[in-house]
Amino acid sequence: MTGPRPRPADRPSRGRQRASHSIEAVLGAAVALLDEAGEPALTLRALATRLGTGVGSIYWYVSGKDDLLDRAIDHVLGGVLTAVEGRTGSDDPIDDLRVMAVTLFDAIVDRPWLGAHFMRRTDVQGNSLRLFEKLGQQTLRLDLTPLQRFHAVSAIVGVVVGNAADLGQEPPQEVFDGFVDRDEFLGRYTETWRALDAEEFPFVHDIVEEFDGHDDKEQFLAGLDLTLAGLRLQAGA
Amino acid sequence: MTGPRPRPADRPSRGRQRASHSIEAVLGAAVALLDEAGEPALTLRALATRLGTGVGSIYWYVSGKDDLLDRAIDHVLGGVLTAVEGRTGSDDPIDDLRVMAVTLFDAIVDRPWLGAHFMRRTDVQGNSLRLFEKLGQQTLRLDLTPLQRFHAVSAIVGVVVGNAADLGQEPPQEVFDGFVDRDEFLGRYTETWRALDAEEFPFVHDIVEEFDGHDDKEQFLAGLDLTLAGLRLQAGA
DNA sequence: TTCGACCATAGAACGAGGTTCGATAATTGC
DNA sequence: GCAATTATCGAACCTCGTTCTATGGTCGAA
Numbered sequence: 001m002t003g004p005r006p007r008p009a010d011r012p013s014r015g016r017q018r019a020s021h022s023i024e025a026v027l028g029a030a031v032a033l034l035d036e037a038g039e040p041a042l043t044l045r046a047l048a049t050r051l052g053t054g055v056g057s058i059y060w061y062v063s064g065k066d067d068l069l070d071r072a073i074d075h076v077l078g079g080v081l082t083a084v085e086g087r088t089g090s091d092d093p094i095d096d097l098r099v100m101a102v103t104l105f106d107a108i109v110d111r112p113w114l115g116a117h118f119m120r121r122t123d124v125q126g127n128s129l130r131l132f133e134k135l136g137q138q139t140l141r142l143d144l145t146p147l148q149r150f151h152a153v154s155a156i157v158g159v160v161v162g163n164a165a166d167l168g169q170e171p172p173q174e175v176f177d178g179f180v181d182r183d184e185f186l187g188r189y190t191e192t193w194r195a196l197d198a199e200e201f202p203f204v205h206d207i208v209e210e211f212d213g214h215d216d217k218e219q220f221l222a223g224l225d226l227t228l229a230g231l232r233l234q235a236g237a
Numbered sequence: 238m239t240g241p242r243p244r245p246a247d248r249p250s251r252g253r254q255r256a257s258h259s260i261e262a263v264l265g266a267a268v269a270l271l272d273e274a275g276e277p278a279l280t281l282r283a284l285a286t287r288l289g290t291g292v293g294s295i296y297w298y299v300s301g302k303d304d305l306l307d308r309a310i311d312h313v314l315g316g317v318l319t320a321v322e323g324r325t326g327s328d329d330p331i332d333d334l335r336v337m338a339v340t341l342f343d344a345i346v347d348r349p350w351l352g353a354h355f356m357r358r359t360d361v362q363g364n365s366l367r368l369f370e371k372l373g374q375q376t377l378r379l380d381l382t383p384l385q386r387f388h389a390v391s392a393i394v395g396v397v398v399g400n401a402a403d404l405g406q407e408p409p410q411e412v413f414d415g416f417v418d419r420d421e422f423l424g425r426y427t428e429t430w431r432a433l434d435a436e437e438f439p440f441v442h443d444i445v446e447e448f449d450g451h452d453d454k455e456q457f458l459a460g461l462d463l464t465l466a467g468l469r470l471q472a473g474a
Numbered sequence: 475t476t477c478g479a480c481c482a483t484a485g486a487a488c489g490a491g492g493t494t495c496g497a498t499a500a501t502t503g504c
Numbered sequence: 505g506c507a508a509t510t511a512t513c514g515a516a517c518c519t520c521g522t523t524c525t526a527t528g529g530t531c532g533a534a
């Protein structure tokens with residue numbers, strides 16, 4: 001029953017001692033795999049091949065696949081964080097919140113695999129927590145109770161995650177291969193919906209025409225603005 | 238290149254001809270496994286063992302694991318649908334929307350494994366689409382454009398999914414074994430958060446006290462009411 | 475009654491994936 | 505220089521989803 005072996009990530013790496021693979025290289029390759037072919041493409045063997053090493057080596061930098069995914073997410077969230085930080089500073093804190101939420105959403109559009117796990121662990125440290133903090137700082141400028149602030153940030157994150165969750169799971173295998181584009185994919189929805197019984201599905205019939213040329217981002221923005229309108233009302237601004 | 242073999246699910250079962258296992262039995266056992274130990278517990282072998290059959294038999298009723306999960310989800314969503322239908326009919330459509338959203342959320346609290354896949358496929362038929370329709374029918378009573386209606390429903394579903402997503406993934410393996418209860422689990426959060434630098438994390442410090450005794454449902458309700466307030470504003474009601 | 479056609483079941487076998495383990499080189503500290 | 509630590513590698517193991525083939529069982533037709 002020995003304790004876990006020491007890993008480079010566990011201690012401050014004092015000077016690089018000619019490591020052919022750093023944790024950054026591992027994470028970068030992992031993100032590349034995810035970007036290229038989605039989450040199922042991230043296997044330890046594929047990662048090892050891409051890095052030109054053996055599977056076992058990866059376990060030196062990472063405790064397992066879950067840890068690998070967590071770190072890869074945190075890795076890209078670092079970029080998102082700096083992107084977010086560069087766009088704050090408006091007069092209106094709610095406008096700032098909006099911009100930040102949109103930035104988050106755009107990041108998930110670029111990397112759909114983020115959607116499923118985005119903001120999974122707002123727990124200990126990491127860029128996930130830092131993003132949470134950055135959002136929350138805007139609420140400090142609003143006339144709210146701490147609890148209201150907390151709920152406001154949770155709600156905004158909820159809207160982002162809830163809408164982004166739609167994105168990260170649909171493409172059966174079309175978008176990657178380009179056999180079918182997204183418009184045609186959505187077209188099948190509208191056809192099916194139009195064929196439904198009008199008596200039993202009045203709502204679907206009411207909206208089915210809008211669904212043609214449907215835009216995920218527009219849908220997200222509408223939901224976000226609904227929530228922000230409620231927040232603005234609550235803050236009495 | 239032969240077509241798919243006929244399956245009982247593909248045709249109306251005309252009278253039961255002494256089938257020891259029905260599709261309902263398979264789905265029921267699958268849901269039981271999911272309820273007992275979460276998604277990783279649902280393996281075809283475990284399911285076969287529980288049913289007292291072989292793995293191959295399951296493929297008679299289901300085309301694969303994805304199909305199994307989809308049907309299991311649709312199975313429980315059937316119950317959710319009737320629960321939702323029993324609670325509508327108030328004067329205020331937005332109040333009805335609220336009640337329905339809460340019912341959905343409660344269903345996910347009861348079955349955290351639903352969270353990750355909830356409303357995954359609002360596509361063709363199924364109870365998922367029916368729930369979508371039921372929510373939408375309330376918006377027909379509001380003075381909105383079809384597009385606004387669509388966005389409103391999407392936003393509400395987004396809030397439910399976004400907040401429920403938090404639920405379905407936390408318990409590393411504590412809640413199932415009962416080694417650690419949820420309160421103590423959350424207590425670790427507050428400790429870690431309190432230890433953060435106050436200069437760098439002013440927001441987290443502002444809200445950390447509220448996080449003790451934190452209630453997921455309360456958090457969800459606050460976010461939902463924010464969105465509904467925005468909707469009420471938009472509908473001019 | 476007998477014989478096929480179809481329903482339904484069962485489990486061995488395959489391939490892919492995550493993880494473990496021991497061997498081994500490379501580097502560092504003394 | 506020598507031992508301890510650092511880092512690497514891939515074979516082997518186990519689990520899981522899936523496929524395939526074999527085998528009863530039921531029922532209608534000859």
